[in-house]
Amino acid sequence: MAVAEIIGAAVGVLLLIIVAYVIVGGTLSAGETIASAQKDLSSLTEARLRTSIILNKTETTLSGQGLNFSVTNAGNEMIGDFSHMDILIRTGGEPSGYQHLTYNGNMCGTEGTWCMYGDIVPDSIHPRQLDPGEKMWVWATFTGGNPVWFQVTTGNGINAQTTYP
Secondary structure (H helix, E strand, O other): OHHHHHHHHHHHHHHHHHHHHHHHHHHHHHHHHHHHHHHHHHHHHHHHHOOOEEEOHHHOEEEOOEEEEEEEEOOOOOEOOHHHOEEEEEEOOOOOEEEEEEEOOOOOOOOOEEEEOOOOEOOOOOOOOEOOOOEEEEEEEOOOOOEEEEEEEOOOOOEEEEEOO
């Protein structure tokens, strides 16, 4: 009989150790996940603070249903994720309204899209990326009346806007 009690007590202690190990392991894992998420959020916030773009109104031209304008990186952060950059255009006249334009690579002219028109100037550090101090030309193809306002928003949420003409 005494052997059964000893074996029962040993199994109970072993189960307590296993449960404690699982709880401590889960707590440590959750702590690592939270710390990693906070670090990522801090990194994204720092990138937003270092990002700035400028739209030059005097360099903006209209050709049919296409708007050609320049975007200058005035911040300290490289902008290269063009697929997550959006352009909003407000058109006047009939029909009027806001249009959301998405990136279309180098295929300019497709309605509802924008593309990089020509080369980035100067493009010496990271090819096909908008580094600080560099300028890229954009061709935005819209529908409807003439644009009266447009906005460019980067992938990390920084935007610049201007009126046209």
